[in-house]
Amino acid sequence: MAIRGLLRVGEVCVRVFDIDEARRHYGERMGLIETYQGDPDKLYYKVADEHDWYSLVLKKADAPGVEYFAFRTYEDAEIDHFAAALTDYGLAVEHVEAGVYPKSGRRIRFTLPSGHVMHIYADKEKIGNGMPTRNPGTIPDEGYIRGFRCVxxxxxxxxxxxxxxxxxxxxxxxxxxxxxxxxxxxxxxxxxxxxxxxxxxxxxxxxxxxxxxxxxxxxxxxxxxxxxxxxxxxxxxxxxxxxxxxxxxxxxxxxxxxxxxxxxxxxxxxxxxxxxxxxxxxxxxxxxxxxxxxxxxxxxxxxxxxxxxx
Ligand SMILES: [Fe+2]
Structure with a gap:
């Protein structure tokens, strides 16, 4: 089966006590790439071989844990399809306008029976993986892959x-x-x-x-x-x-x-x-x-x- 529908976990938002300590851990030591600055209480990272603008969001909070996770779906029309199916199942589905989450298209937001907040979106701006898409070669410039060498x-x-x-x-x-x-x-x-x-x-x-x-x-x-x-x-x-x-x-x-x-x-x-x-x-x-x-x-x-x- 060709992969359609939900493609991958495209974004996870994790709560952290301290932004500077989080940046030292995820950025300086693990080597994730900080790609967006907007809110001083949040950090946005992508991992080396990802094309989307960011996949990990760290949010300053009083308690650790997961704020939400988001799956990327293959095409925009599937958002409405899944919204209808989730509503039929009995979940409350909230529609979120494009741009509320940086670089992101519209989303739906709902809470699973396990209590976790899940989003589905189809579009996020791309920043690339450090290599061109034509004649890309095999490895980005020195320094792009750092720290733990996460892919x-x-x-x-x-x-x-x-x-x-x-x-x-x-x-x-x-x-x-x-x-x-x-x-x-x-x-x-x-x-x-x-x-x-x-x-x-x-x-x-x-x-x-x-x-x-x-x-x-x-x-x-x-x-x-x-x-x-x-x-x-x-x-x-x-x-x-x-x-x-x-x-x-x-x-x-x-x-x-x-x-x-x-x-x-x-x-x-x-x-x-x-x-x-x-x-x-x-x-x-x-x-x-x-x-x-x-x-x-x-x-x-x-x-x-x-x-x-x-
Ligand atoms: Fe695991």
Whole structure:
């Protein structure tokens, strides 16, 4: 199937305590590219190989966590199609004019059963990836790819109640497929659902939490395990708090490092994973294999990883 409808997580807005500390972490150390200045209480970043103007927004706030996330859809008419389908499902859908979010076309805004605010938009101005679109070459100028050498913002993992309702909205309305899920061994309760709208093992995932609108992590793609190890070296150099050092997930098979920003929000850098197609069978893990599902190089589940959210 050609990719149409929702294409990717195009934007995530994360709340931070302090703008200067956030800029040091995400800009100077991770090497994300600051692309827009407008509001002194917000930072706007793109990642090296992205073309859109920005994908990560950091907003000064009294508590960390996720403010909203936004999916980019292939064409403008789909915004109205999804608005109608979400309204039929019973969600309140708000229409937002073009320009309210910088460089962005019109959006719809709604709250998922898990409590998360989601946007859908079709247009955002492009700034490019540091290379021309005609005879682009293979690598931008020296200095464009810096820090952790992140390639793009890849996915988010969010926590809340009613994740089965979220799954039904993403599969039934948005056309995602369930790539993997984690269930309890005793009674098959869904603890985590991994959803794909692309060839990736997940574009978004939800984990069951009693409280709504919780944030587990935002993840950035790297090119290689070499780059993952390089990022690990910088995380150590700068004494960035680490949740889980280099390991591999059973779920998605991605090689990973988890660490925290200065406000306590979890970040991930990862590389690898398998190719997912809409007809790939859903892979199910149960809690008898929780260690292998989460961290397959030592098969150890981590309390912090499972229970610390912002
Ligand atoms: Fe992840």
């Amino acid at each position: 793009r913002l890849d996915h988010v993992l969010l926590g809340g109640p009613d994740i089965v309702k979220n799954r039904d909205i993403f599969t039934g309305i948005f056309g995602f497929t369930v790539s993997e899920e984690l269930v309890t061994q005793e009674d098959e309760t869904r603890l985590a659902v991994f959803l794909s709208c692309s060839n990736k093992p997940h574009d978004i995932a939800f984990i069951l939490q009693p409280e709504g609108s919780r944030f587990h992590h935002v993840s950035f793609l790297l090119d290689s395990v070499n780059d993952l190890f390089h990022a690990g070296d910088l995380i150590g150099k700068y004494e960035i708090p680490v949740d889980v050092s280099v390991n591999r997930h059973g779920v998605t098979r991605g090689a990973t490092i988890y660490f925290f920003d200065p406000s306590g929000n979890r970040n991930e850098v990862f590389t690898g994973g398998y190719v997912h197609y809409p007809d790939t069978p859903t892979l199910t893990w149960d809690t008898s294999q929780l260690g292998k599902a989460t961290f397959s190089q030592d098969n150890m589940p981590r309390d912090s990883f499972l229970n610390v959210l912002t």
